[in-house]
Amino acid sequence: MRLLEYEAKQILGNAGLPVPPGLVMRQDESLEARITFPVVVKSQVPVGGRGKAGGVVIVETIEELQTATDTLFGLDIKGFTPQSLLLEPKLAIADERYLSILLNRETASIQLVAHKDGGVEVESNTGFYREDITPESIPVLSRKVAELFGEENETAIQDIVTNLYECFTANDALLMEINPLVRIQSGAYVCADAKIELDDAARFRHKDWNFEEKRLDANFVTLDENGEVATIANGAGLAMATVDAVAGAGMKPANFLDVGGGANKESVLKAFNRIMEYKNVRAIVINIFAGITRCDEVARAIIAAREEIDSLPPLFIRLAGTNFEEAAVLLKEKDIATLATLEACLDAANEQISKAEVN
Numbered sequence: 590m591r592l593l594e595y596e597a598k599q600i601l602g603n604a605g606l607p608v609p610p611g612l613v614m615r616q617d618e619s620l621e622a623r624i625t626f627p628v629v630v631k632s633q634v635p636v637g638g639r640g641k642a643g644g645v646v647i648v649e650t651i652e653e654l655q656t657a658t659d660t661l662f663g664l665d666i667k668g669f670t671p672q673s674l675l676l677e678p679k680l681a682i683a684d685e686r687y688l689s690i691l692l693n694r695e696t697a698s699i700q701l702v703a704h705k706d707g708g709v710e711v712e713s714n715t716g717f718y719r720e721d722i723t724p725e726s727i728p729v730l731s732r733k734v735a736e737l738f739g740e741e742n743e744t745a746i747q748d749i750v751t752n753l754y755e756c757f758t759a760n761d762a763l764l765m766e767i768n769p770l771v772r773i774q775s776g777a778y779v780c781a782d783a784k785i786e787l788d789d790a791a792r793f794r795h796k797d798w799n800f801e802e803k804r805l806d807a808n809f810v811t812l813d814e815n816g817e818v819a820t821i822a823n824g825a826g827l828a829m830a831t832v833d834a835v836a837g838a839g840m841k842p843a844n845f846l847d848v849g850g851g852a853n854k855e856s857v858l859k860a861f862n863r864i865m866e867y868k869n870v871r872a873i874v875i876n877i878f879a880g881i882t883r884c885d886e887v888a889r890a891i892i893a894a895r896e897e898i899d900s901l902p903p904l905f906i907r908l909a910g911t912n913f914e915e916a917a918v919l920l921k922e923k924d925i926a927t928l929a930t931l932e933a934c935l936d937a938a939n940e941q942i943s944k945a946e947v948n
């Protein structure tokens with residue numbers, strides 16, 4: 590379950606991490622009396638890259654604020670428009686760092702990840718500092734991170750790492766990412782942005798979990814951030830079988846996704862956008878056996894994804910069941926091919942990946 594930024598910051602703030610004082614604004618709500626300018630207005634959508642998409646705006650006056658909120662409430666970011674905006678006093682940024690703690694399924698360990706250069710270009714970074722983290726190793730790791738950041742005040746870093754680690758374990762998180770972790774001009778640190786993913790399987794232990802976006806990720810599981818094949822299927826069984834088949838054919842699946850019986854153009858389009866966050870995906874395998882789901886709705890989402898998403902990886906599509914004929918016509922009009930079997934999709938995906946490797 591992926592939280593919205595303001596929800597993530599509440600959790601971090603409660604754990605003693607330095608988060609900016611923020612106001613959550615809903616549509617048609619006026620908070621003017623409580624705002625001090627300049628203020629940062631941030632779209633609350635559950636995807637990254639908002640800054641680059643125009644979803645983070647700094648304003649100096651009430652008039653600018655009005656314009657910014659009107660724009661942001663109507664601005665679609667990777668398939669999401671916000672139900673709320675987060676308003677925070679603008680920070681006097683000296684440096685932007687990257688810090689996260691995550692559960693690494695491959696090593697079955699919790700890891701600390703850091704980089705000197707945080708901010709919106711973090712995806713192009715290489716050479717991340719990455720170490721397993723335990724309560725005992727925190728002092729040593731914190732010293733290394735302080736060194737990496739060029740920070741003489743090791744205690745400041747150790748406090749942040751300690752609180753973040755405790756917050757991570759206490760909340761059954763899969764990921765807590767602070768990017769950027771800002772050093773402001775006074776020398777203090779502030780979590781300027783926060784991304785949290787919680788483990789849905791731990792819900793029974795957290796009766797207080799009551800987040801806005803919980804419906805979104807219910808049937809979407811990241812298997813490998815660096816996976817090369819993304820999957821879209823319907824029904825948990827078929828989705829699992831599709832993941833297994835991808836792995837069985839010698840490729841690394843990135844995700845499990847069951848779009849569910851109520852799959853429509855919007856929900857499938859959201860899935861595509863979510864998949865675009867993986868950096869190494871070279872092929873998307875779509876395996877739909879439609880009963881309640883309608884193939885034509887899926888086809889419309891596929892067409893929209895092709896039109897709206899830049900550099901969408903090649904699609905390998907197998908559709909069968911309800912409204913297949915209608916879907917076939919829609920896809921054919923757009924020159925989008927479908928294949929008769931999952932095996933054919935996997936063969937074609939494999940070929941595509943070897944081709945991409947040669948280039």
Ligand code: GDP
Nearest residue numbers: 629637638639640679680708709768769781782
């Ligand atoms: P993201 O693009 O979705 O990751 O949103 P961020 O909250 O990380 O904001 C993007 C960028 O806005 C940051 O990396 C900063 O460089 C920039 N920025 C400038 N001033 C501020 C500020 O006062 N607060 C925050 N949060 N970001 C700021």
Ligand code: MN
Nearest residue numbers: 708768769782
């Ligand atoms: Mn960010």
